[in-house]
Amino acid sequence: MTTYETAPGEGARLGATRRACPASPPSLVGRVVARLLGLLLAGAACVPAAAAETLTGTALIRERIALPQGATFEAVIADISRADAPARPLARTVIDDPGQPPIAFAIGYDPAALDSRSFYALRATLRHQGRLLFTADTVTRVLQQDGPHGVELVLKRAGPDSSGPAGPLPAHGLRLPATFRGTLPFADFEGVRHHLDLWPDQYYQMRREWLGGETSPSRRDEIGRWYADPARDAIVLHGASEMPLVWEVKGPDRLRQTDLAGNPIESDRDHALTSDGTLEPTELEDLFMLGRMTYKADTATFEECVSGVHYPIAQDGGYGALERAYLEAAPRPGAPVTVHVEGDLALRPATEGAARASLVVDRFIAVRGDDACTRPEPQAALTDTYWRIDSLIGDDVRAQANRREPHLVLHGGAERRFRATVGCNRIVSRYEVADDALTFEPGALTRMACPPPLDALERTLLAALSLTRTARQEGQTLDLLDAEGMPLAHLPAVYLR
Numbered sequence: 001m002t003t004y005e006t007a008p009g010e011g012a013r014l015g016a017t018r019r020a021c022p023a024s025p026p027s028l029v030g031r032v033v034a035r036l037l038g039l040l041l042a043g044a045a046c047v048p049a050a051a052a053e054t055l056t057g058t059a060l061i062r063e064r065i066a067l068p069q070g071a072t073f074e075a076v077i078a079d080i081s082r083a084d085a086p087a088r089p090l091a092r093t094v095i096d097d098p099g100q101p102p103i104a105f106a107i108g109y110d111p112a113a114l115d116s117r118s119f120y121a122l123r124a125t126l127r128h129q130g131r132l133l134f135t136a137d138t139v140t141r142v143l144q145q146d147g148p149h150g151v152e153l154v155l156k157r158a159g160p161d162s163s164g165p166a167g168p169l170p171a172h173g174l175r176l177p178a179t180f181r182g183t184l185p186f187a188d189f190e191g192v193r194h195h196l197d198l199w200p201d202q203y204y205q206m207r208r209e210w211l212g213g214e215t216s217p218s219r220r221d222e223i224g225r226w227y228a229d230p231a232r233d234a235i236v237l238h239g240a241s242e243m244p245l246v247w248e249v250k251g252p253d254r255l256r257q258t259d260l261a262g263n264p265i266e267s268d269r270d271h272a273l274t275s276d277g278t279l280e281p282t283e284l285e286d287l288f289m290l291g292r293m294t295y296k297a298d299t300a301t302f303e304e305c306v307s308g309v310h311y312p313i314a315q316d317g318g319y320g321a322l323e324r325a326y327l328e329a330a331p332r333p334g335a336p337v338t339v340h341v342e343g344d345l346a347l348r349p350a351t352e353g354a355a356r357a358s359l360v361v362d363r364f365i366a367v368r369g370d371d372a373c374t375r376p377e378p379q380a381a382l383t384d385t386y387w388r389i390d391s392l393i394g395d396d397v398r399a400q401a402n403r404r405e406p407h408l409v410l411h412g413g414a415e416r417r418f419r420a421t422v423g424c425n426r427i428v429s430r431y432e433v434a435d436d437a438l439t440f441e442p443g444a445l446t447r448m449a450c451p452p453p454l455d456a457l458e459r460t461l462l463a464a465l466s467l468t469r470t471a472r473q474e475g476q477t478l479d480l481l482d483a484e485g486m487p488l489a490h491l492p493a494v495y496l497r
Contacts (some may be wrong), residue, residue: 053111055142057151058299059103060310061123061134063201066100068128073098075105075124075153077142079115090120098126099214101155102310104296105336114143124153133157150298152312152355172228172235172386173404173493175252176200177282180273184257186210194273195282196255202226202495203307204237205345207282221284221347223307228495231384232262238306248367253277281357284345290361292336292373293326300326303336303360305373311359314348318361329367338373340365380476380493382433383412387478387491389422392460394487399423405459408491418443420465422457424450427465436479438471464488 002318018104037168055077076092091109093327096107104125114120120143126134133153156231183191197205205223224239229246235255237245245257246262250272257271258264265271291304293313300313300323313319322341329337342363347355389397389406403423410418410431418440420427429443443465450458467488472479480489 011448018059034155053109055107055109055122056297057107057122057153058106058152058297058301059101059126059155060156060301060312061101061126061137061157062199062309063157067098067133068125070095071098071126071128071133072096073103073105073124075107075121075122076108076120077107079118080121080139085195089366090114102294103297104299104301106297111141120144122151122153124155126155129254132268132300133267151408152299172344173249173252174198174235174255175275177276177279178253178275180253180255180275182270183211184271184273185267185269196273197279198226198235203309205284205307206237206239207284219285221287223284223287223289225307229262229384230386231411234262235428236259236262247273249424260327281347283347283357286342286362287345288342288365289338290338290340290368290373293322293339294334294336295323295330296334302339302341303373305338310433311345311357312348314358314360316360317343318363321364322361325364325367338370340368340370380473380478382471382473382478383410385493386495387411388494389420389461389489391490392457392464392488395460397422397457403454406457416452420461422454424448424454424458425464428437433471436470436472438468440468442466446452461489 020100029418057075058073059073066419073095075090076173077090079088079090080220090113091107093105093107095103109221119141122136122140122142124136125132136153136155140151140153153413158251177197180196180198183193189210193209193211195207203225205221205224207219207221209219224237226235226237228234228249229236232246232248234248235248237247239245243260246258250256253275255273256264257273265473289302289304291302294303300315300319302311302313303309304311313322315323318341322339325339326337341359341361342365343359343361345357346360348358349355387408387410389408391397392456397406400423404421406420406422408418408420410433416431416433418427418429418431420443425448426443427443427445430441432439432441443462449455467482468480469483470481470485472481476493478491478493479487480491482488
C-alpha cells in the first residue's frame with residue numbers, strides 16, 4: 001500500500017497529514033498523474049488535490065539482495081537550508097511491500113509551499129519491521145529552478161559499521177571495496193597491466209592490457225563474481241567469458257597471481273597486485289552482456305546476469321533499438337525482459353555524488369528467454385566453506401572494527417582440521433564428523449592478548465566448540481548443538497561458488 005504524508009504543520013496547505021489513496025474521484029491533476037504514472041509505477045504515491053507538481057524517481061541498490069516481504073520504502077523531500085536546525089520535511093511517500101529494486105516512486109507537493117531562498121533534498125530509506133536496511137547516504141538536491149523532476153537514488157546497506165570508515169575484515173581477509181593494480185610478467189609481452197575492482201558483495205570488474213606485443217589481444221575487459229577458497233587462502237574470479245582465475249590472498253591489500261591450475265607460481269619476478277585501500281572503478285569496453293532490463297518512469301535499468309549488479313542504461317548509442325525490442329517483448333509495463341547486448345560500462349555523472357557506471361549500448365543483439373539469466377542458488381558444503389559465526393550460546397556476535405569477522409572453516413581431506421577465530425587469536429585443531437555427529441578437539445591458540453569484548457567472546461567460542469556433539473545443516477546455515485540438542489552456535493555460509 002502506498003500512502004502520502006505532508007510535513008507536520010503543513011496540512012492546511014498540502015492536505016491531510018497522512019492518508020491512503022482516496023476512493024472518491026481525484027482532481028484533474030490527480031487524473032493526469034494517474035494516467036501518466038499508473039502504468040509504470042506499481043503502488044505509486046497518490047497526489048493530494050492541493051498538490052500541483054510531482055517529483056518522480058527510481059531507487060536502486062547495488063547489492064544482489066532480495067528484500068524481505070513486509071519491507072517499507074519511504075522517500076522524503078526536506079528543507080535543508082538551515083545548518084543550525086533539523087531538516088524540515090515538505091512531503092513524502094511511503095510504499096509498503098515495494099517489490100524488488102529498482103523501486104519507482106512519486107511524491108506530490110505544492111509549489112506554493114516552496115521558498116525560493118531554501119534548498120531542498122530528497123532522502124530515502126528501506127526498512128523492515130522498523131530496522132533500517134538501506135539508506136541514501138548522499139544529499140540529492142531537488143526542486144531547483146529548471147531542475148529535473150525525475151531523480152535516481154542509489155541506496156547503500158545500513159549496518160553497525162556504516163557510520164565510520166573502519167570496519168571488520170571479512171573471512172577472506174581483504175580490505176574491500178578496493179582497486180588492485182599491478183603489471184605482471186607475461187611471455188612475448190612487456191607485461192600485462194591489471195586494474196581489478198573488488199566489492200565485498202562478491203562481484204568484480206577487471207581490465208587487462210597486454211603491453212608491447214604485436215599479437216592480439218591488446219586489451220580484455222570483464223565483469224563477474226568471486227568467491228573465497230579457504231583451502232588455498234585464495235579468491236577465485238568467475239568472469240563472463242573465460243576460465244576462473246585464482247589469486248592468493250597475501251594480506252589485506254595484496255593479491256598474488258597463480259598459474260591456470262590455481263597453483264603458486266615459482267618465480268623471482270613480481271606477480272602481485274596491490275591496493276592503497278581505495279576504490280577507483282575503471283571504465284570497461286566491448287562487453288557482451290546478458291541481463292534483465294526494466295523500464296519505469298522513463299528510466300531504463302539493466303541487471304547483469306553474472307554479477308547481479310544494476311546499471312542505469314544511457315539513452316544514446318544503440319539504445320533506441322533496445323527500447324523498441326523491450327516494449328515489444330514486455331508482458332506488462334515495467335516487467336523485466338532478458339536481453340543480450342554489446343556495450344560499454346562508462347562513468348557518467350550522477351545527480352549527486354561521484355560518477356557511476358552506466359551501460360552504453362553499442363548494439364542490441366536479441367531478446368532471450370526468462371530462464372537464460374537464472375542461476376541456481378548455491379548449496380553449502382560442510383567442509384571448505386566459510387561459516388560466519390552469527391551467534392554463540394544465545395548471544396549475537398558482531399565483528400569488531402579492523403578485525404577479522406568471527407568465522408569457522410572445516411577443511412576437507414584426511415586430516416580433518418579446522419580453524420576458527422572471533423577476531424583475535426586463531427584456533428587450530430582437528431574435528432571428527434560422522435553423519436550428524438560433529439566434535440572438535442581442544443585447539444591450539446596463537447597467544448595474543450585480546451581486548452574486551454573479544455577476550456570474553458573467545459572464551460565463549462572455545463566453550464561452544466568443546467560442548468558440540470552434533471550439527472544441523474539446512475541449506476546455507478549450520479547450527480552446532482550440544483548433547484541435548486540445544487543450539488550452541490548459528491553460522492550462515494558466505495562466499496559460496
